[in-house]
Amino acid sequence: xxxxxxxxxxxxxxxxxxxxxxxxxxxxxxxxxxxxxxxxxxxxxxxxxxxxxxxxxxxxxxxxxxxxxxxxxxxxxxxxxxxxxxxxxxxxxxxxxxxxxxxxxxxxxxxxxxxxxxxxxxxxxxxxxxxxxxxxxxxxxxxxxxxxxxxxxxxxxxxxxxxxxxxxxxxxxxxxxxxxxxxxxxxxxxxxxxxxxxxxxxxxxxxxxxxxxxxxxxxxxxxxxxxxxxxxxxxxxxxxxxxxxxxxxxxxxxxxxxxxxxxxxxxxxxxxxxxxxxxxxxxxxxxxxxxxxxxxxxxx
Numbered sequence: 001x002x003x004x005x006x007x008x009x010x011x012x013x014x015x016x017x018x019x020x021x022x023x024x025x026x027x028x029x030x031x032x033x034x035x036x037x038x039x040x041x042x043x044x045x046x047x048x049x050x051x052x053x054x055x056x057x058x059x060x061x062x063x064x065x066x067x068x069x070x071x072x073x074x075x076x077x078x079x080x081x082x083x084x085x086x087x088x089x090x091x092x093x094x095x096x097x098x099x100x101x102x103x104x105x106x107x108x109x110x111x112x113x114x115x116x117x118x119x120x121x122x123x124x125x126x127x128x129x130x131x132x133x134x135x136x137x138x139x140x141x142x143x144x145x146x147x148x149x150x151x152x153x154x155x156x157x158x159x160x161x162x163x164x165x166x167x168x169x170x171x172x173x174x175x176x177x178x179x180x181x182x183x184x185x186x187x188x189x190x191x192x193x194x195x196x197x198x199x200x201x202x203x204x205x206x207x208x209x210x211x212x213x214x215x216x217x218x219x220x221x222x223x224x225x226x227x228x229x230x231x232x233x234x235x236x237x238x239x240x241x242x243x244x245x246x247x248x249x250x251x252x253x254x255x256x257x258x259x260x261x262x263x264x265x266x267x268x269x270x271x272x273x274x275x276x277x278x279x280x281x282x283x284x285x286x287x288x289x290x291x292x293x294x295x296x297x298x299x300x
Contacts, residue, residue, distance in 0.1 A: 108187035
């Protein structure tokens with residue numbers, strides 16, 4: 001049985017599966033070329049056409065297609081011609097054993113001077129799809145609140161530009177930190193009062209930010225600047241574990257952060273709900289879903 005994600009690698013896996021009589025499962029983390037088309041740093045018509053044709057071919061040949069959410073499933077069915085009967089939704093998972101809710105005052109927060117601040121954190125990759133320049137603009141709007149710190153934890157292609165922009169605006173309320181080792185993730189996440197999840201407009205269903213599941217495991221509230229059609233918005237609404245803001249709108253993002261800054265009871269309630277939601281996406285549960293999928297395929 002072959003399980004594959006990147007479309008070009010998927011071609012080799014699909015042909016190998018057919019030759020050997022094995023089952024072939026196509027797993028989508030992102031959908032191309034739509035993701036590339038919506039990112040201003042990558043525009044190549046020939047490559048985009050090739051990626052689209054490869055994806056459509058793989059979807060036709062796959063015994064089963066795995067999507068990360070209902071919106072992604074809709075994109076694959078309506079946009080790529082996937083058979084809805086062959087598309088299975090299996091979410092990315094939260095590792096609820098590795099990431100646990102902890103107290104805010106811990107070695108990480110004390111080391112970085114965050115224990116006595118209201119910390120608004122973006123943790124993970126700083127890539128092209130997230131529109132994080134809007135978070136820097138949000139920080140500019142929140143500069144008059146000295147108790148609030150905006151903390152970026154991680155690396156990525158946009159980090160240098162974000163740091164340059166923050167310096168040019170003299171934002172002393174913004175802090176950039178590197179990726180943290182796995183054993184310190186719980187401490188890092190616990191240092192946040194509120195997390196941020198951001199995705200550029202037009203990417204709903206083509207990308208599902210995996211960082212959401214770690215935030216849920218940490219039992220922290222978040223503000224998600226995403227389209228209402230996205231999987232993040234659906235989880236947020238279903239489990240009442242965060243607030244939704246308009247994507248690419250730093251004013252609305254700042255307003256939602258301030259609402260949690262001013263209403264700690266609401267923030268605590270959303271955080272408690274987040275941990276409950278995480279248990280629905282816990283790693284053993286999602287692994288079991290893959291196991292059941294494979295068992296079903298082998299039996300047919």
